[in-house]
Every structure is written in C-alpha cells, then in structure tokens.
Amino acid sequence: MAAAIVFASLFFLMPIYVMLVTGLKSADNVSLSTMWQLPSPITGGAFLEAWDRLASSMRNSFIVTIPATALSCMIGSINGYLLSKWRFRFSNVVFIAIVFGMFIPFQSVLIPLIKTLQFLGLYGSLLGLILVHTIYGMAVTTLIFRNFYVNIPNELIDAGRVDGAGVLGIFRHIVLPISIPAFVVGAIFQFTGIWNDFLFGLVVTPDPRVQPVMIALNNLSSTFSVAWNVLMAGALVAALPTAILYLVLGRYFISGLTAGSVKG
Amino acid sequence: MSESTAVFKRLRLRERSIAPVALVPSVLVFGLFVYGFIAATGLVSLSNWNTAKIDLSLASNPLGSYEELLGSYRFQCDLRNTFVFTILLLIGTILLGLALAILLETAVRGRRRTVFRQLFLFPYSLSFIVTGVAWRWIFNPETGINLLINATGVNHVLAVAGIGPLQPGWLTDPQVVLPVNNALASVFPPLAAIQTQLGIPVALIPVTIASMWQLGGFAMAMFLAGLSTIPEEVREAARIDGATEAQIYRRIVLPMLRPIMVSIIIIVGASSLKIFDLIVGMSGVGPGFATDVPGLFVYDMAFGAQRYNLGAAASLVMLLLVTVVVLPYLARSLRNE
Numbered sequence: 001m002a003a004a005i006v007f008a009s010l011f012f013l014m015p016i017y018v019m020l021v022t023g024l025k026s027a028d029n030v031s032l033s034t035m036w037q038l039p040s041p042i043t044g045g046a047f048l049e050a051w052d053r054l055a056s057s058m059r060n061s062f063i064v065t066i067p068a069t070a071l072s073c074m075i076g077s078i079n080g081y082l083l084s085k086w087r088f089r090f091s092n093v094v095f096i097a098i099v100f101g102m103f104i105p106f107q108s109v110l111i112p113l114i115k116t117l118q119f120l121g122l123y124g125s126l127l128g129l130i131l132v133h134t135i136y137g138m139a140v141t142t143l144i145f146r147n148f149y150v151n152i153p154n155e156l157i158d159a160g161r162v163d164g165a166g167v168l169g170i171f172r173h174i175v176l177p178i179s180i181p182a183f184v185v186g187a188i189f190q191f192t193g194i195w196n197d198f199l200f201g202l203v204v205t206p207d208p209r210v211q212p213v214m215i216a217l218n219n220l221s222s223t224f225s226v227a228w229n230v231l232m233a234g235a236l237v238a239a240l241p242t243a244i245l246y247l248v249l250g251r252y253f254i255s256g257l258t259a260g261s262v263k264g
Numbered sequence: 265m266s267e268s269t270a271v272f273k274r275l276r277l278r279e280r281s282i283a284p285v286a287l288v289p290s291v292l293v294f295g296l297f298v299y300g301f302i303a304a305t306g307l308v309s310l311s312n313w314n315t316a317k318i319d320l321s322l323a324s325n326p327l328g329s330y331e332e333l334l335g336s337y338r339f340q341c342d343l344r345n346t347f348v349f350t351i352l353l354l355i356g357t358i359l360l361g362l363a364l365a366i367l368l369e370t371a372v373r374g375r376r377r378t379v380f381r382q383l384f385l386f387p388y389s390l391s392f393i394v395t396g397v398a399w400r401w402i403f404n405p406e407t408g409i410n411l412l413i414n415a416t417g418v419n420h421v422l423a424v425a426g427i428g429p430l431q432p433g434w435l436t437d438p439q440v441v442l443p444v445n446n447a448l449a450s451v452f453p454p455l456a457a458i459q460t461q462l463g464i465p466v467a468l469i470p471v472t473i474a475s476m477w478q479l480g481g482f483a484m485a486m487f488l489a490g491l492s493t494i495p496e497e498v499r500e501a502a503r504i505d506g507a508t509e510a511q512i513y514r515r516i517v518l519p520m521l522r523p524i525m526v527s528i529i530i531i532v533g534a535s536s537l538k539i540f541d542l543i544v545g546m547s548g549v550g551p552g553f554a555t556d557v558p559g560l561f562v563y564d565m566a567f568g569a570q571r572y573n574l575g576a577a578a579s580l581v582m583l584l585l586v587t588v589v590v591l592p593y594l595a596r597s598l599r600n601e
Contacts, residue, residue, distance in 0.1 A: 001371040005380065008364060012384055015398040015477065018408075022401075032407040079290050086283030094291060096594050101298040103590045105538035107562040107579040109301035111308055111572055115318070116301075135297045138290065167282040196391035198541040199559075203567060214393045218545055221397050228401060235394045246389035250382050253389065257485050 023047060023233030030229045046227070050220075050234035056209070057216035058238070061195055063126050064212060068133035069190040073183055075134070076141020080182075081171050083142070084149040085157050095146065102139035106199055114203065129204050129212070133194045140193070141186045144256070148182035149175065185256040188249055192242045213238045302583065309576035316570050329577035339578060340460035341553035342561050346585070348464050349472060349557070350536040356476045357532050358525065361483020366513070368484070369491055381488065385481035392478065396545025399474035403434040410434075437466040438551035467554035471546060475536070483528050490524035491517070530593045537585045558582045 022030060023046050025039040083095045113132065114123060122128030152175070160170035201212040208219070217238045220226050246253055310326040313319040323329070333339050364384050368377050387395065402408040410431050413419065419429040443463040449456035494517060502512050540559030549556040558578055566575030 001367065004363075004367055005371060008367070009380070009383060012387065012477065012481075015387075015395070015402060018402060019398050032404070033411070035401070035407045035411060075290060079287065082283045082287050088281075088284045091283075092598050094287065096598050097299075098290075098294060100590065100594060101294060103534045103586055104298065104302070105559065105579065105582040105586055107538070107540075107559055107566075107575075108305050108583040109298065110562075110579070111566055111576055112301040112304035113297070135293060138294055142290075167286065192389055196393075198391070198393055198544070199563075202563075214391050214541075217391075217397070218393050221393075221400075221545065231397060232401070235397045239390050239394045242389045242391075243386075246386060247382075250385070254381075254385070254485050254489075257482060257489075 019232040019236050022229050023050075023236055025229045027227045027229055030227060046229035046233040047237065049230045050237050053220060053230070054213055054216055054234055054237055057211050057213040058241075060126060060205075060210055061212040061214075062241075064129045064133065064201075065191055065194045068130045068137060068194050069187055071130075071134040072137030072141045072190055073145075073186040075138050076143075076186060077145045077176070077179055077182065078171065079138065079142040080145025080147075080149050081175055082167075084146045085152075085154070085175075086167060095142070098139050098142050100139075101136065102143065106136065110199075110203055117204065124205055124207055124210065126205070126210055129200060132200050132204055133190075133197070136200075137190050137194065140189060144186045144189065145179070145182050148179070148185075152178070181252075181255075184249065184252050188245060188252055189256050191245060195242050302580075305576045305579060308572055309580055311573050313572040314570065314574065323573070329573040332574060333577050333581065337459055338553050338556060339558070339561055340458060342556050342558045342578075343581075344460055344462055345465060345468060345553075345555065345557055346537055346539075349468050349475075349539065350533055352464075352468065352472045353475050353479070353536045354529060354532055356472055357479050357483045358528060360476055360480035361487050361528065362521075364480065364484040365487035365491060368488065370509075381485070385485050387478045387480075388482045388485075390478065392539075392541035393545040395474055395478050396542050396547075399470065399477070400435065400546045403470040403474075405431065405433050405436055432466070434470045435467050435547045435555065436551055438554055439466045440464065440554070441466060465550070465554040467547065467550045471542065471555055474546060475539075475542060478542075479532055479535075483532070486524050486528050487521060490521045494520050526593065530590060533589045534586050537589065538582055558585075 018035070021037075021039055022035070024042045024044070026041075026043045026045055029039060029043075079098070083091050117123040117128045117132075120128075122131060156174060157170055160174045163169075163173075165173060195212075196214060197212070198214045198218070201215045205211050205215075208216070211219075217234055220234050221231050307320060309329050310322055311320045312323045325331075368380055372380055413430055419431070422429055440461040440463040443461055445456075445458065445462050448458075448462065498516060499512050502516055507515070538559055539557055540563070543555055543557050543560055547555040549560060558581060562575045562579045562582065564575075565571040565578060
C-alpha cells in the first residue's frame with residue numbers, strides 16, 4: 001500500500017519536477033541527456049525571460065478573467081435562484097437547455113460567434129472576450145447556484161414575504177447574503193476555467209497584444225528560438241494564479257467538483 | 265403554521281409569473297449564442313462558403329460538405345483517434361481515480377490523506393496547454409521517459425540477447441497497432457472501403473497518459489465524495505456476516521458508486537470527445553494524423569484554410585458525438601425531478 005502511494009506521488013510530481021528543474025537551469029545547462037538532473041548552478045534567468053515574454057498577456061488574462069468571473073457568477077446566482085425557488089411550467093426544460101450549453105464543443109458556435117462579434121465591433125478586443133466568457137460561463141454557474149439553492153428551505157423564502165418583499169427583493173435581502181459559499185465555488189470554477197481557456201482566446205483575439213496568457217504560452221512553445229528552460233519556466237509562471245488559488249482554496253475546489261456535476 | 269404557509273403559497277402563486285420574465289434576458293442571449301449559433305453553423309455547413317468572402321447560398325448538393333468530410337482521409341483518422349482516445353482515457357481515468365480513492369481511504373489517515381488528495385487533484389487546476397508543454401518534453405524520444413528506460417539497464421539485457429534497444433518513438437511513432445480493418449470488412453464487406461487504418465495509434469498513448477495525469481485526480485475526488493456517502497454500518501454489517509474486505513468492495517461499495525461512475529463517464533467523455541488544447545500543446549496533428557482530432561480539424565478548416573462549410577460540418581459531427589453521450593444523462597436527471 002505504501003509503495004503504491006509513493007509510486008502515485010512520483011507520477012503526479014514528475015511533470016512538476018521537470019518544469020521546476022528545467023526552469024531553474026541556464027540555457028547551456030539544459031541538454032537532452034541531463035533532463036532529470038538537478039540544476040547546477042540554480043539560476044533564475046529563465047524565469048526572468050519567461051516573465052518578460054508573458055507579463056503583458058498575464059495582464060490581459062486578468063483583465064478578462066476577473067470581470068467575466070464576477071458577471072457570470074452574478075447571472076448564475078439569479079438564474080439558479082429563479083429556477084430552484086420559483087419554478088414555472090417549463091423551468092426544468094430551461095434549466096436542462098442551459099446546462100447542455102456547458103457540454104457543447106465550442107467549435108460548433110465559433111463561425112457565427114466571430115461574425116456577431118465583428119458586427120458588434122467587439123472582435124479582437126478584451127471586451128469581446130469578456131462577453132464570450134460571461135455568456136458561455138452562465139451554464140456552469142447556473143448549475144452550481146441552482147444546486148446550492150435547492151438545499152435552502154422554502155420557509156426562508158416564505159418568511160421574506162412577511163416584509164412584503166417581491167421575488168427580487170427576497171433574492172437581494174435573504175438569498176444573496178447566504179450565498180457566499182456558492183459564490184466561492186462558482187468563482188473558483190470560473191476563474192480556473194477562463195484563465196485556462198485556449199480556444200476562445202485563440203479565435204476571438206488574434207492580435208498578440210491582446211492575447212491571453214495560454215495563447216502566448218503556446219506561441220512560446222512553437223517558437224524554435226525559445227529554449228526549453230524558458231518554456232518550462234513560462235508554463236509555471238502561466239499556471240501560478242490558478243495554482244495559488246488551488247493551494248489556498250483547495251477545499252472549496254473539491255466541493256465545486258461535486259456541485260458542478262448534474263445531480264438527479 | 266400550516267395556515268400561514270397556505271397564505272404564502274397563494275401569494276407566491278401571484279409572484280410566480282415574475283420568475284419567467286426575469287429569466288428572459290438570460291434565456292434570449294444564451295438561446296441565441298448557443299442554439300441560434302448552432303443553427304447558423306448548420307446553415308454554413310450546407311452552404312457554398314469556402315473562401316474568405318461570406319457566402320451563405322445553399323450548395324447545389326447541400327450535403328456535399330458532409331460527404332467530403334466522411335470521405336476525407338484526415339477526418340477518418342480524426343474519428344478513429346477520438347474514439348480510441350475517449351475509450352482509453354475513460355478506462356484509464358476511472359481505474360486510476362478508483363485506485364487512488366480506495367488507496368487514500370484504506371491506507372492513509374487524517375492530515376496526510378488531505379495532503380495526498382490535494383497533490384493528486386492539483387493537475388486538474390492546470391491548463392491543458394501547461395500539461396501539454398510539460399509532457400511533450402517528458403515523451404520526447406531523445407530524453408525524458410526513454411532516459412529512465414535506459415537507466416533501468418533493460419537495453420543492456422536486450423543488447424546481449426541480440427535484440428534492438430527498447431526506445432519507443434512515443435509522439436513521433438506513426439504506427440497503428442491492433443488493426444481491425446480486415447475484421448470489420450469480413451463482418452460487413454462495404455467497410456473495406458475505409459482507407460484509414462483502424463486500430464490504436466501508438467502516439468495517442470502518451471496523450472492519454474498526460475490526460476490521465478490531469479483528470480485522474482478529478483475522478484478520485486468524485487469517488488471519494490461517493491465513498492463518504494456510504495455509511496460505515498453497511499460495511500460493518502457485511503464484516504459481521506464474514507465478508508472479506510475485497511468482497512465488501514466488489515459486492516457493496518462498487519455497486520453503490522455506480523451513479524458517481526456515470527457522472528465521471530459523462531464529464532470525462534464529453535471533454536475527451538472535444539479535446540483540442542492538449543493536442544495543440546502536446547503533439548499537433550502528429551505523424552500521419554496519428555494524434556489529430558476533430559477539434560483541430562475544425563480549427564484548421566474554418567480558421568486556417570477558410571473552408572467554412574467543411575469546418576462547420578465537422579463541428580456539428582463533434583456536437584452530435586457529445587450530444588449522444590450527454591443528452592440521455594440530462595434527460596434522466598430531468599425525469600427524476
């Protein structure tokens with residue numbers, strides 16, 4: 001049993017070890033035959049160069065990820081509330097139609113999406129990318145919030161009626177204040193998903209100056225002049241924001257996984 | 265209490281009409297961006313649009329793009345790769361996730377369990393591009409895994425035995441093993457027309473391992489959540505009846521994990537059918553399209569070659585594959601309500 005755990009840990013640590021060790025080597029210290037060896041001496045040069053090449057695209061990623069995360073969570077919480085506490089005749093059909101949007105391959109909407117963004121004057125801009133992530137992110141946030149609100153007792157909603165509050169008043173004064181756990185889960189899910197997005201960034205923002213970091217990282221890896229140490233350092237730099245989020249809020253990450261799966 | 269509930273129920277009935285109205289903006293925008301756009305992609309797939317200039321006129325043979333697609337050598341490889349990759353990944357992820365979950369549940373306690381769980385789930389928070397970059401180097405035939413194979417000394421033994429060294433080409437290997445073309449043709453002769461070699465492309469194996477690294481922890485976390493819902497009394501009762509631990513897992517625990525397993529199959533299956541980022545980051549189309557997938561085909565056709573109608577048709581084939589996997593599951597959860 002102990003051997004199995006050690007073996008599994010080695011498997012999971014191996015790529016992280018490779019990225020770290022290679023990223024800390026100098027260019028002339030990187031060679032095919034010494035891939036597994038520790039760097040000697042340890043140098044931070046590759047990280048500096050990677051940061052130099054990725055900093056502006058990291059900034060773009062933050063500019064897109066933060067508002068799109070906030071917006072899609074807010075929309076998801078309203079939708080989830082309406083679909084769980086104010087059911088109407090076709091509310092389940094609407095819910096399933098929204099959740100299905102989470103699974104579609106986005107390739108099947110890209111051509112009309114690009115034409116629509118061009119029509120709106122948003123093609124190639126970070127604002128366009130925010131819009132795209134907000135809209136398609138709505139599916140998973142609606143699911144997360146709806147699954148959260150289903151477990152809130154209806155009596156709480158009824159109590160709100162004492163003050164004569166309406167549907168949206170109850171949401172604002174009663175439901176929203178107790179939604180913080182769902183917001184944390186939704187925000188982690190969305191931040192990670194949008195930060196790690198590749199397809200939308202690739203297609204919506206072709207201009208290198210407005211590209212998100214994952215596209216910049218991929219460009220780095222297909223540039224032959226870039227050495228492996230810089231590429232590995234770059235992969236770690238690009239992964240840092242979601243990795244920190246995971247290390248700090250990992251507990252919520254796990255509840256997000258189960259909240260993000262459709263329950264019967 | 266019950267009387268006031270009845271009053272509120274009546275009041276809520278009046279308020280009820282507000283809910284659908286408040287949902288209208290979301291439903292309209294989402295409906296347009298998902299279902300409207302899918303319909304538009306459908307139109308593009310039937311059109312003449314295959315240059316930079318937009319042209320939505322219906323093609324003289326409206327299904328021409330689909331015929332071209334299914335006859336295309338590259339797309340046939342892509343469909344083969346998608347099926348093989350999805351099956352391999354599902355088996356690999358479920359076995360790895362289940363093994364990790366049972367391992368953590370039986371052999372590790374307290375804080376250390378949390379540490380290992382966090383370690384195994386960590387790759388799930390990473391981008392497929394990061395995963396692809398790291399594993400591409402690990403599976404570089406000149407270094408990485410092959411250095412480790414050399415270090416075991418197995419190649420010395422092989423050399424003494426007069427056999428060539430064990431040095432897999434990994435992502436650069438164009439071979440397709442376990443071909444089934446002849447078997448298929450003997451069952452159904454028209455299938456002999458398929459030019460593509462049907463089997464397991466060797467280059468897909470490293471891609472599968474990289475994806476297992478990324479998704480194994482996800483399956484583990486799902487299984488752990490499922491295991492925690494099984495009451496200890498159930499296992500205790502079986503133990504009193506004289507069942508061994510292995511029997512308890514096979515007869516009691518695994519059947520109770522079935523709903524979790526279905527969720528994992530749907531989520532991992534849907535994402536592997538539309539895999540794109542990992543392939544771009546790790547291998548590209550591969551030797552002889554050994555690691556090419558429909559997602560990449562669509563991108564190359566629509567945004568590279570400007571064959572919009574062909575790209576649109578391929579994207580709808582992708583959508584169809586995902587729908588076949590996901591829709592029964594969603595319909596079932598709708599029925600259960």
